[in-house]
Amino acid sequence: MSPPSPDSPDTGTAGTGIRNTGASLELRGIGVNFGGLVALEDVSLAVPAGSVVGVIGPNGAGKTTLFNVVCGFVDPSAGTMTFEGAPFRPRPHQLARRGIVRTLQGVGLFRGLSVLENVMAGATHTSKAGFVSSLFGLPRSDREERRLRTEALELLGEMGVADQAGAYPETLPYAVRKRVALARALVARPRLLLLDEPAGGLSAEDIDELAALVVGLPARENACSVMLVEHHMDLVMKVCTAIVVLDFGRVIASGTPDEIRENPAVTEAYLGAEVSS
Amino acid sequence: MERFIFLTFDGVSRGAIYAAFALALVLIWRAARVVNFAQGAMAVVTAYAAYMTYNSTGNYLLALLVGLVGGLLLGAVVERGLMRFVGHANPLNDVIVALGLVLLLTAIVGMIWGGEYRAANHPFDTNAIEVGGIPLMTQYDLFIYGSVATIVVLLALLFTRTPIGLRMRAAAFAPEVSRLLGVRVGRMLTLGWALASLVGTLAGILILPTELGLHPHAMDLVFASAFTAAVVGGLDSPVGAVVGGIIVGLILSYVSGYLGAAVTPIAVLVVLLAVLLLRPGGIFSSVRARTV
Amino acid sequence: MTTTEKAAPQSPVPVTPQRSPLQRFVTAGLAPALPGRGGSTLLRHLIWVAVGAVAVYFISYGIEPFRNYQLATVAAYLCVTVGLTMLTGMNGQLSLGHGAFMACGAYTVALMQNEFSDRNILGNWTLLVSLPLGVLVASIAGVVIGMCAARLRGPYLAGVTLAVALVVPAFTTRFASVFNADQGLSVYIAPAPAGLGPYFPPERWLAWIAIICAMVAVLLIANLVRSRFGRSFKAVRDDEVAARLCGIHVARTQVLAFVVSAACAGLGGGVLAVISSSVSPSVFGLTLSLNLLLAIVLGGLGSLFGAAWGALLLVVLPYATTELARSFEMSPGMANKLEGNLPLAIFGLTLIIVMLLAPGGIQGAFRKAGFAIRRRLHARRT
Amino acid sequence: ACSDEAPSSDGGTTENVPGVTATEILFGTHMPLTGPAAAGYSKIAPATKAYFDYVNKNGGVHGRQIKYQIEDDAYNPANTQNLVRKLVLEDKVFAILNGLGTPTHTGVLDFLNQQKVPDLFVASGSRSWDQPDKYPGTFGFQPDYTVEGKIMADYVKKNFAGQTVCHFGQDDDFGRDSLAGVEKILGASGVKEKQKYVATNANITPQIQAFKTAGCQVVISGTIPGFTARALGTAAQLAFKPQWVVSSVGADNLTLSGLLGQNKGLLEGLLSVGYLPVSTDDSNPWVQLYKKVNAEHNANAPFDNNIMFGMTVGYLTVQVLQKAGKNLTREKLIEAVQSGGFKNAAAGPYRYSKTDHSGIGGMQMGKISGGAQAAFGPVLETDEADGAVKEYTEKPTTPPGNGVPQA
Amino acid sequence: MTLLEVKDLSSGYGAVPVLREVNLEVPQGTITAVLGANGAGKTTLLRTLTGLVKPTGGRVAFNGTDLRGCKVEDYVQRGIAHVPEGRGVVAELTVEENLRLGGLWRKDRADAKKATDEVYELFEPLARRRRSLGHQLSGGERQMLAVGRALIARPRLLLLDEPSLGLAPKVTAQIMALLRSLRDSTGLTVLLVEQNVRSALSIADQGVVMSLGRVVMTTDADRLRDDESLRHAYLGF
Ligand SMILES: Nc1ncnc2c1ncn2[C@@H]1O[C@H](COP(=O)(O)OP(=O)(O)OP(=O)(O)O)[C@@H](O)[C@H]1O
Ligand SMILES: Nc1ncnc2c1ncn2[C@@H]1O[C@H](COP(=O)(O)OP(=O)(O)OP(=O)(O)O)[C@@H](O)[C@H]1O
Numbered sequence A: 001m002s003p004p005s006p007d008s009p010d011t012g013t014a015g016t017g018i019r020n021t022g023a024s025l026e027l028r029g030i031g032v033n034f035g036g037l038v039a040l041e042d043v044s045l046a047v048p049a050g051s052v053v054g055v056i057g058p059n060g061a062g063k064t065t066l067f068n069v070v071c072g073f074v075d076p077s078a079g080t081m082t083f084e085g086a087p088f089r090p091r092p093h094q095l096a097r098r099g100i101v102r103t104l105q106g107v108g109l110f111r112g113l114s115v116l117e118n119v120m121a122g123a124t125h126t127s128k129a130g131f132v133s134s135l136f137g138l139p140r141s142d143r144e145e146r147r148l149r150t151e152a153l154e155l156l157g158e159m160g161v162a163d164q165a166g167a168y169p170e171t172l173p174y175a176v177r178k179r180v181a182l183a184r185a186l187v188a189r190p191r192l193l194l195l196d197e198p199a200g201g202l203s204a205e206d207i208d209e210l211a212a213l214v215v216g217l218p219a220r221e222n223a224c225s226v227m228l229v230e231h232h233m234d235l236v237m238k239v240c241t242a243i244v245v246l247d248f249g250r251v252i253a254s255g256t257p258d259e260i261r262e263n264p265a266v267t268e269a270y271l272g273a274e275v276s277s
Numbered sequence B: 001m002e003r004f005i006f007l008t009f010d011g012v013s014r015g016a017i018y019a020a021f022a023l024a025l026v027l028i029w030r031a032a033r034v035v036n037f038a039q040g041a042m043a044v045v046t047a048y049a050a051y052m053t054y055n056s057t058g059n060y061l062l063a064l065l066v067g068l069v070g071g072l073l074l075g076a077v078v079e080r081g082l083m084r085f086v087g088h089a090n091p092l093n094d095v096i097v098a099l100g101l102v103l104l105l106t107a108i109v110g111m112i113w114g115g116e117y118r119a120a121n122h123p124f125d126t127n128a129i130e131v132g133g134i135p136l137m138t139q140y141d142l143f144i145y146g147s148v149a150t151i152v153v154l155l156a157l158l159f160t161r162t163p164i165g166l167r168m169r170a171a172a173f174a175p176e177v178s179r180l181l182g183v184r185v186g187r188m189l190t191l192g193w194a195l196a197s198l199v200g201t202l203a204g205i206l207i208l209p210t211e212l213g214l215h216p217h218a219m220d221l222v223f224a225s226a227f228t229a230a231v232v233g234g235l236d237s238p239v240g241a242v243v244g245g246i247i248v249g250l251i252l253s254y255v256s257g258y259l260g261a262a263v264t265p266i267a268v269l270v271v272l273l274a275v276l277l278l279r280p281g282g283i284f285s286s287v288r289a290r291t292v
Numbered sequence C: 001m002t003t004t005e006k007a008a009p010q011s012p013v014p015v016t017p018q019r020s021p022l023q024r025f026v027t028a029g030l031a032p033a034l035p036g037r038g039g040s041t042l043l044r045h046l047i048w049v050a051v052g053a054v055a056v057y058f059i060s061y062g063i064e065p066f067r068n069y070q071l072a073t074v075a076a077y078l079c080v081t082v083g084l085t086m087l088t089g090m091n092g093q094l095s096l097g098h099g100a101f102m103a104c105g106a107y108t109v110a111l112m113q114n115e116f117s118d119r120n121i122l123g124n125w126t127l128l129v130s131l132p133l134g135v136l137v138a139s140i141a142g143v144v145i146g147m148c149a150a151r152l153r154g155p156y157l158a159g160v161t162l163a164v165a166l167v168v169p170a171f172t173t174r175f176a177s178v179f180n181a182d183q184g185l186s187v188y189i190a191p192a193p194a195g196l197g198p199y200f201p202p203e204r205w206l207a208w209i210a211i212i213c214a215m216v217a218v219l220l221i222a223n224l225v226r227s228r229f230g231r232s233f234k235a236v237r238d239d240e241v242a243a244r245l246c247g248i249h250v251a252r253t254q255v256l257a258f259v260v261s262a263a264c265a266g267l268g269g270g271v272l273a274v275i276s277s278s279v280s281p282s283v284f285g286l287t288l289s290l291n292l293l294l295a296i297v298l299g300g301l302g303s304l305f306g307a308a309w310g311a312l313l314l315v316v317l318p319y320a321t322t323e324l325a326r327s328f329e330m331s332p333g334m335a336n337k338l339e340g341n342l343p344l345a346i347f348g349l350t351l352i353i354v355m356l357l358a359p360g361g362i363q364g365a366f367r368k369a370g371f372a373i374r375r376r377l378h379a380r381r382t
Numbered sequence D: 001a002c003s004d005e006a007p008s009s010d011g012g013t014t015e016n017v018p019g020v021t022a023t024e025i026l027f028g029t030h031m032p033l034t035g036p037a038a039a040g041y042s043k044i045a046p047a048t049k050a051y052f053d054y055v056n057k058n059g060g061v062h063g064r065q066i067k068y069q070i071e072d073d074a075y076n077p078a079n080t081q082n083l084v085r086k087l088v089l090e091d092k093v094f095a096i097l098n099g100l101g102t103p104t105h106t107g108v109l110d111f112l113n114q115q116k117v118p119d120l121f122v123a124s125g126s127r128s129w130d131q132p133d134k135y136p137g138t139f140g141f142q143p144d145y146t147v148e149g150k151i152m153a154d155y156v157k158k159n160f161a162g163q164t165v166c167h168f169g170q171d172d173d174f175g176r177d178s179l180a181g182v183e184k185i186l187g188a189s190g191v192k193e194k195q196k197y198v199a200t201n202a203n204i205t206p207q208i209q210a211f212k213t214a215g216c217q218v219v220i221s222g223t224i225p226g227f228t229a230r231a232l233g234t235a236a237q238l239a240f241k242p243q244w245v246v247s248s249v250g251a252d253n254l255t256l257s258g259l260l261g262q263n264k265g266l267l268e269g270l271l272s273v274g275y276l277p278v279s280t281d282d283s284n285p286w287v288q289l290y291k292k293v294n295a296e297h298n299a300n301a302p303f304d305n306n307i308m309f310g311m312t313v314g315y316l317t318v319q320v321l322q323k324a325g326k327n328l329t330r331e332k333l334i335e336a337v338q339s340g341g342f343k344n345a346a347a348g349p350y351r352y353s354k355t356d357h358s359g360i361g362g363m364q365m366g367k368i369s370g371g372a373q374a375a376f377g378p379v380l381e382t383d384e385a386d387g388a389v390k391e392y393t394e395k396p397t398t399p400p401g402n403g404v405p406q407a
Numbered sequence E: 001m002t003l004l005e006v007k008d009l010s011s012g013y014g015a016v017p018v019l020r021e022v023n024l025e026v027p028q029g030t031i032t033a034v035l036g037a038n039g040a041g042k043t044t045l046l047r048t049l050t051g052l053v054k055p056t057g058g059r060v061a062f063n064g065t066d067l068r069g070c071k072v073e074d075y076v077q078r079g080i081a082h083v084p085e086g087r088g089v090v091a092e093l094t095v096e097e098n099l100r101l102g103g104l105w106r107k108d109r110a111d112a113k114k115a116t117d118e119v120y121e122l123f124e125p126l127a128r129r130r131r132s133l134g135h136q137l138s139g140g141e142r143q144m145l146a147v148g149r150a151l152i153a154r155p156r157l158l159l160l161d162e163p164s165l166g167l168a169p170k171v172t173a174q175i176m177a178l179l180r181s182l183r184d185s186t187g188l189t190v191l192l193v194e195q196n197v198r199s200a201l202s203i204a205d206q207g208v209v210m211s212l213g214r215v216v217m218t219t220d221a222d223r224l225r226d227d228e229s230l231r232h233a234y235l236g237f
């Protein structure tokens, strides 16, 4: 499959090879330069509501940069974005409020906060307690804190780590930390979740659980679509409804997992031949 | 116009010394990621050593040498004997220990030499060299320029051209990784401190004749100016330290000359804010770190 | 700068939601905090403040006037150290310039009080106007500096705040007609209310004023720290990127922390002006700012208890070292050399030793001891 | 202990006077012994103490030994406030003596006044100490900076008529009051260029260049010693050679030559003004007495004007104590000072009276020549207002044989 | 011949024990895969081997000599290179400087230079980014840099902590192939900690499974690869 041409009538979803079911996030013609280095060039793709879109590609292809563009950490030099139909100019701290949450490569937990507090921090923007009520410890602040706490504990329970609520991240095994990070992301009730290498450093078992979880996300009570960067192909193939392949900052292929698996360009640039045993 | 030229030259000669002192701070920052608040007090100690030598022998070069070697030793001793044992759980710990060291050194100097001001003599002609009737600089100023320039060039070479420089930088940024790569991190730290203390001593000895004189607190205010200079230039950049030093020197001179000496701290703050708001890592900061 | 708090090891004791206040007090700061537990934060903190106030009230009767003055000074510093601990310990911003914010509060109080007395408006109630105004002025200064500070990290922030600390004398000299340059101003303070009796020591009255202010500051900061803002402060300190993705506006949070701590400093400065009934620029110079920093680090950056230790140290340590040095018998020649320098040396040495032996500060040491004890108790129980 | 009913500081009764027992009197002081301001000043209090020790060895005053508690405030008013309260409230001193510094001492004026603690002989030339209505217990010691300025200007007016006069001063009450005095004599237009420095910035080249540009021929200087020396050094660098006339605060030959080191030749011809005998004048009986005390009780510290100052304060204090009588109270002490008429090493008169709490009122010009500083000409006397500068004609006194003033 | 011998090695962080009496033998010229769940102590094992974590008991012998008391800085000169977990890159130095640092201690300048060129050849993204600072690199590029830098030391024993973390499958395969060829051509010995069990076992000679700080099984890699019940029991798939 060839990269989408800019004048294609159905630019929004053409890249994903999926019928337009109402795109949640849509990128058109995104370009990014770092000094002389072209990190992204004319990237268009869409994440339809209720889908799990995987972004794969060789190291340095621009996957993280793409996420950074969506999150507002990097300003694109070209292109436009819409989220849920409306033009979208992201600012990192407003994302959560808009319904987009991202996890970081690694874990990115706050080391000075307990697990529970970490998760509560994820829902900061939903708190209605203002400065004054917090400063004076008014009932409103207490009420909101209690609400956050309940929600956080609920999610920790869902992730199966509720018993670690009082612990500090550094003392926990990596897999548990990853779960906490996921809980922190989900507590914000996102409608679009960006996962940056969620399987990195996880064991096969944990990856299976992660896969089950991600597959279930669109069907959750607070349904959310997912965009995912990952090098672990098993996971990608298992959970994604569509995959976009980047190389040297350009979309070189997109389609369903099966299409991608068969695509020789992708094999050449990214998958390589499995080491034969 | 005449006044402007005069003030410019005055500012530059002052600035050169702040630059040298700022260089010492930059060195330790690069070598150990510590802002050495004890730099001033350490320079006072070695300046006393140089002072005693000059007074008893009358040989300026010998005194300078004694001071510099003393600085080297003192830096190494402070690192080996003290800073090495400071817990790094919190970067403020270094600051506090350095402040403790300042008090201790100041007290010891006070006990030995008393609180009196002592004249910092030197063998240079202090009559200004006049150009077009404007007294521009003295022989001593030229000596300062020469010394500071030499130090800057040597340090720049050391850091960018030599393996030792590379080791020092690596050790400062990522001690654990550096150790795995065979870098003797402890030694690099000691070396960094020793060198910084040497440069600090040089700056101290150079600046004394332009200050009120040698006494236990002789470097307190110099430290503040030099720190400002280092921050303006960007703590990671030796060239920045020099430019920062000269900028601070010029501000102090212009503001003091046109607006009055009392206003200088306000001017320094304003310039500092202006520079750092535009470039939060100092004028010579390199690329902004990628965070995600 | 990321001022990292040593993560407390996982609590070996299962955290039970219902604990007696005493238990809670004993373990406060020891157990990983479980925020949002039942009850009213305000009420809980108010009870503590009330208990503290009553205790201090009786203490103030039990001690000599000079001790009362020292108590008042501790209280004045406490106003500042709670704010600074919050700023540096919890939000990770380093300030070498809080003395300047104290000066803002102090000079405002001084000018207001003198204005009142010039217009023959006398009485202690004027403090209810002057002190809040001092806090306001300090907060405004805090907004200005805080906005710059939010862009700066580590030593760059230190550099700017250092310059702020140095600016105070320059201001008072430049606007000498208002601030009276180096000499400073004396502050009109009404005598203690007549109802307290003719021989009521003024120091005790001042101590009460100072303590009330400190209690208010501690109460509010404790509330804040326990709220979502406290969490945001720490989140920003630990990982800015992650904090932004959590919907936290990093710069705004940092400015807020800075302003709140500047406000506390303003209050502390105002109180200092009241209890010493004078203000002058060199009181609020760099030395004070550095001492404040020193105090909170020695006290322990992790919790507000550390701030209390710090405030106490600021008063006790210089006093103690001088007394200690004086206890050595010396010949006049020796004395001339050592007088003044010996306490200084002891002071410096103490700092170094404490930092080497207990890098977590006093509160950190207590916390460690607390863990050891609890672990032992736990071990015995099982 | 509840002290509600036991006022500690009314000082009204003879038997319960703080700091005074049958055998002892306790004075306290605050001084910079450490810190940037300590240079020189740290020698004053030990000298006073040495003189007290000398008196104590000779039997004390009315059978009481004088104790002197020195607290180091490092010239930081915050410390001063704390330490003076400690001295008064905890150590219960009888009086505060010779507290040093304008900013430091200003901060404790109200407190001392409230506590009714005598506050004698403040070591600073500020005019603040002379407010008998507001601060009945506070007394100055040295001539205030305005008086000094007037006397210097008067000399300049008479001896350098027609020359361009400029003023160099510290940017605080010292420089301000000094300039005010100078302008009282020369008129505002009589001072062509006025420059100020701050103690925190040692680079005064811009200021000195301004003097040079303005063509100043005489510079009257309200500077501390460090800046006097810097001014001379910098001027020499710029090939600028005016006649310097320097305040007593910053004109001690010994201190200046120490500061100038190899350049001490620059001091030649410097005019100064002083109110005590020059410390190097060995022919002066006061210098002889103080040197003896210094050797016996002060570990023979290098003898300079600071020691002269400290000893004179001690001497004056003993004079006052003698006068206050055996039944010492705080009121009697203040009455004794106010009764005035003290004569000792000081050149001019002590002006103490019920309505005047300023200190010494007379000064004498001095000059450094051949490396030695000597006073010359008449002792001059004036006030800080518009009074004329006139000669003070009374003969200088000599100390009694045993060096201890008698009642 | 046994190149690395670990006997009863224990260690931990502070008072918390992590490694409990680990025994391990790594023969010269082989690849040993250390496997195990998250938190099993694999990283801690490597860190203890190179002295980054102080052992609380037991001993380690390399090539017959006891490594106790050997400084962290000396390992690389003795022929042990350790690629730490996560970001083993000096973020403030450029790619070039990072690589230079890896060969600084070597006397044989020419060979160090040659090794550097080989690394650029092997990881071609690095060649494109020579002058970029470490922190500008993508996650995978950093990983390449760390692995490449270790190779410049031409070690006899290479300790790799999750080298495939964040690497594209192709690069992972490349590295695995490289390890195999280095083993075959130069006799390099590798201790490989991997979550990517399949690719690790594809090249390993020996498999070591850790759990809760203990070695619970040491066996031929082939057996572990082929015996599904064994894999299920120890590795969960
Ligand atoms: N801030 C930056 N400054 C300079 N170069 C950058 C910056 N951010 C990214 N790059 C470069 O842009 C390219 C794309 O980086 P990006 O992090 O998006 O890659 P990636 O696809 O996420 O790779 P990986 O799978 O290895 O994580 C890389 O070559 C990287 O070095
Ligand atoms: N710095 C540390 N301080 C305290 N405990 C730690 C520290 N590092 C690791 N641990 C603990 O030691 C145990 C073993 O950790 P280690 O990192 O060795 O496991 P691992 O097998 O490498 O896991 P992963 O696959 O996640 O990398 C874990 O329980 C972890 O929580």
Ligand SMILES: [Mg+2]
Pocket (backbone or CB within 6 Å): A063, A064, A065, A105, E138, E139, E140
């Ligand atoms: Mg990436």
Ligand SMILES: [Mg+2]
Pocket (backbone or CB within 6 Å): E042, E043, E044, E085, E161
């Ligand atoms: Mg690991």
